[in-house]
Amino acid sequence: MYYDITKVDVLAFLCIVGWLFMVFVHIVAIVYGKVHLYSWSCLGFSSGELPGVSILKPVVGEDAYSYKNFQSFFELDYPKFEILFCIQNDHDPAIATIEKLISTYPNIDAHILKNAMNIGVNPKVNNMIQGYKVAKYDKIWISDSSMQVLPYNLKEMVSHMKQKVAVVHQLPFITNADGFGGSLEKVYFGTQHARVYLFTNCMRLQCVNGMSSLIDKVLLDEIGGMQSLSDYIAEDYFMCKEFYRRGYKLVLSTLPALQNPEIRTISKFRSRMIRWTRLRLTMEPFPQCLEPLTECLVIGLLFALSVNHFMDRPVLLSLVQHCLFWFVSDQILLKIVQGPNGTLPSLPRRLLVWLFRETFTHVLFLQGLFGRSVAWRTRKFKLSVGGKAKILNHNSYPD
Secondary structure, X not given: OOOOOOHHHHHHHHHHHHHHHHHHHHHHHHHHHHHHOOOOOOOOOOOOOOOOEEEEEEEOOOOOOHHHHHHHHHOOOOXXXXXXXXXXXXXXXXXXXXXXXXXXXXXXXXXEEOOOOOOOOOHHHHHHHHHHHHOOOOEEEEEOOOEEOOXXXXXXXXXXXXXXXXXXXXXXXXXXXXXXXXXHHHHHHHOHHHHHHHHHHHOOOOOOOOOEEEXXXXXXXXOOOHHHHOOEOOHHHHHHHHHHHOOOEEEEOOOXXXXXXXXXXXXXXXHHHHHHHHHHHHHOHHHHHOHHHHOHHHHHHHHHHHHHHXXXXXXXXXXXXXXXXXXXXXXXXXXXXXXXXXXOOOHHHHHHHHHHHHHHHHHHHHHHHOOOEEEEOOEEEEEOOOOEEEEOOOOOOOO
């Protein structure tokens, strides 16, 4: 029997293939997350000759959680490390909090550095370079100021620092918090973000977020040092891109990075999503333009229309079944990423938040698409294709 293949047939077929690929992404992320996350055990782990580690903490300002977050680094179970708090100047309110911790933990090698250097447009690099230059150890752990760590966190990350490993990084996640904004960030980092992050790392592709990363300083110096990254806002991406190009390994820690900020609102989430979208679109324009096609509602609708084209199946039925599969898969992954870190929000709350994110992610993408400026704390930047940026205002440094 002869069948005339039309362009619509080809398009429908490609949509079904794309949907099957996203099913594959879900499965890989779930399996890899289950096998990899929280799999490291300190039982029987020999400290041996563990290398010293210099911890760089870029700090600007403080909130109600700063003391607890900073304190967790003073209580690390590791034989040899220093904490370098990198602050812009003498007027930062976080200084008093850090000084209190230093006096409370006199046996911890901790220092406050107050002279940020203006070497480029990236304020985080400008802040950290002062610590980078005086770091006494060849292993550098860059950890954002809102991070909270477990006592064995550093030991676990160092255990992955083997030959040809340039960076050990952590899957970004977030601690529990009340309110819609807290649940929204929990669901986002534990579902869509975790899915992509785990899948790409399982496939050994470059996908690194610089919130918490342990870096081999010797290898970083080979590519020009931290100062070579100062003209990029996404310094972590370009650093790891160069490591990846040179054949060095980027290893995912078994422990997620726990952000613990005080303020978690829809407005703050929106600003972050728009900023990240614009960064991705300027760094890698073509693949990032296809990003909406990987989201639940768009790929689900394309799949439902394609199935209807070939099988005359009701579009609404296919779409509802697709969304149910997507939601259940996301909840399985969220529980895996959450691990032993307390109790998740109730299922009705998670469903509401999940629907909100899946619906409005396209609005946020469009807002990110039509614009090149990004706001980061008290500064504003204009991005150029290729990832470089220029400063649009000159207020105090963000972290």
